[in-house]
Amino acid sequence: MPPLPLSLAAHRLMASLRPLHLGRPFRPSSLSYTLATRFPLVKRNSSSIPPRPSSTPPLPPPPPPLPPQKMTKTQFLRKLFIVSLQNLALSLTPRGFRAAFRDSPVGMTFTSIVLGFAAIVCTFAIYEYRRVFYRADLNIYPKEVADLLRRAIHHTIINPKPELALRYYNEAMVKCSELGFDSSSDQMLYIRVQVASWLEHNINNYRKAAEVLELIKADCVKFVSVINRAIQEGKVDDEGMYRPDVAEGEAGGTPKVTPPESETIWRKRQRLLSLAVGVSAKLGELYADEHVLDFDNSQASLIWAVETSLAELQRRQKEGGRRPGEEEWLEPEKLGVLMESLGRSYEEKGQYELCIPLFLYALRLCMDPCQRAVIMNNMAVAFAQQSQVPTGVQAATVVEAAAAMPTTREGNLEAAHNWATNAQKHGGEVKGEARTVVCDRACAAALCTLGDVAVMMGKPELARARFREGREMSLKLDFDQGVRQAEEGLARLKSKSSEA
Missing domain, CATH: 1.20.5 (Single alpha-helices involved in coiled-coils or other helix-helix interfaces)
Incomplete structure (x- = not known):
């Protein structure tokens, strides 16, 4: 009869009946300890007894490490760059900073x-x-023209090469013509003005710059005259556009490139006339420069600018409103600057009876308090230098002001003293952000003018005090012209006292 299978309980019972020494080590007895020390057992793995053969074969030795793969220079630089960026990113973390x-x-x-x-x-x-x-005035050009202008600016400012700069300016103008821009457009005229500025400030060729500006002015005047003739002949409708029966390009060359917003004929006329006035004013300044010293052309340019501006103002007042597309004419301050420039031109040529009315007009239009002090001092100088019997020639712009002018030497000196005192007072009253170095220099110049007037009045002590005050103030401001004027005045007083 075969044995019956044991249950789980029987297995547990039989396991509990096993000797305890089979499951854990036991302490040997003294007899077994003595026998073990006298007759030691031989190790199984000794050389006398061969080891039991293993059932599993031994593992093969590991293969030798592969040599490192060589990297190209590009791979090395790329890996170096990546590791550097990783280290930089880690160092820029708060933990890396700490x-x-x-x-x-x-x-x-x-x-x-x-x-x-x-x-x-x-x-x-x-x-x-x-x-x-990437300034705003380059945004009016297509990309190919703007890139040429940027190259010209690069060879003007960054890497000055006059030949390359002029070549790129010429290429930009040729490219504008190829793209269909008219010669009276802002794009073409701006490049020509930029060339004139480049000749003046970077090449220091003032006369050549004046020639370029004269050509720009002549072209603008020609375009305006053609537009005026078209208006007089009735070729412009009430909306300020050419009538359909007018041939394209007949009235001064209408632009072939249509602007985003259609420009009316009146707007084009104002744009060209404003540019002509501005260029003429610049010519007046350029001709009066110490590198040119052509006062006749300077005065003629300023006179044309002032007369043209006043004529345009009178036309608008007479017609009683703006035409389609027209904007406000020259701002009062700009017109005042023109008057002041023309007045200084007359002053440099000794025509004081003509510069005084212009200074009065400029003073009335000027809104800058510091510049008003400068104009007042110019008035004082003009009255002090005016001859005892003024000529009958007066500025046509302000005839009413000429009637109130003093007619004697004493009256002129008194007016000069009053204007210089007002210049010093108003220049010193300006406070805060409105006060600039112009105010300080106007005060120093007014002190020197008061000294000159005191000398003419026969008051040497007062003149000496004013000259010293003006010199001290000019030294604090690093105002060389004021220092020179004060020292010249003191030298004249010293020479007169030594002669007496």
């Missing part, structure tokens, strides 16, 4: 300062780059 500051506080502080300074320099460089090469 660890670096703990390791080297002084070095980390110095590094932070250098990085901050480098960030400021880079930001300023990017701003200047955008300001110079």
Whole structure:
């Protein structure tokens, strides 16, 4: 009869009946300890007894390590760049900053300062780059023309090469013509004005710059005269556009490139006339420069600018309103600047009876308090230098002001003293952000003018005091012209006292 299978309970019972020494080590007896020490057993793995053969074969030795793969220069640089970026990103974390500051506080502080300074320099460089090469006046051109102008500016400012700059300016004008821009458009005229500015400031060829500006002025005047003739002949409708029966390009060459917003004939006339007036004023300044000293052409240019501006104002007042597309004519301040420039031109040529009315007109239009003090001082100088019996020639713009002018030498000196005192007073009253270095220099110049007037009045002590005050103030302001004028006045007083 076969044995019956044991149940789980039987297995547990039999396991509990096993000797306890089979499951854990036991302490040997003294007899077994003595036998073991006298007759030691031989190790199974000794050389006398061969080892039992293993059932599993031994593992093969590991293969030798592969040699490192050689990297190309490009791969090395790429890996170096990636690792550098990773290290930089790790160091820019708050944890990286704290660890670096703990390791080297002084070095980390110095590094932070250098990085901050480098960030400021880079930001300023990017701003200047955008300001110079991507300014708003280049946005009126297509990309190919704007790129040529940027190259010209690069060879003007960054890497000065006059030949390349002039070549790129010429290529830009040729490209504008190929794209269909008219010679009276802002795009073409701006390039020509830019060339004149380049000749003046970068090449220092003032006469050549004046020639370019004269050509621009002549072209603008020609375009305006053609438009005026078309208006008189009735070729312009009430909306300020050419009538359909007028041939294209008949009235001064209408632009072949249509602007986004259609420009009326009146708007085009005002744009060209404003540019002609501005160029003429610039010519007056350029001819009076110390490198040219052509006062006749300077005065003629300023007279044309003032007369043209006043004639346009009278036309608008007579017609009683603006025409389609017309905007406000010259701002009062700009007209005042023209008057002041023409007045200084008359003053330099000794025609004081003509410059005084212009200074009065400019003073009435000027809104800058510091510039008003300058004009008042110019008035004082003009009255002080005016001859005792003025000529009958007066400025046609302000005849009513000429009637109130003094007619004697004493009256002129009294007027000069009053205007110089007003210049010093008004220049000193300007406070806050409105006060600039112009106010301070106007006050210093007024003190010197008061000294000159006191000399003419026969008051040497008062003149000496004013000259000293003007010299001290000019020295504080680094105003060389004021220092020179005060020292010349003191030298004249010293020579007169020694002669007496």
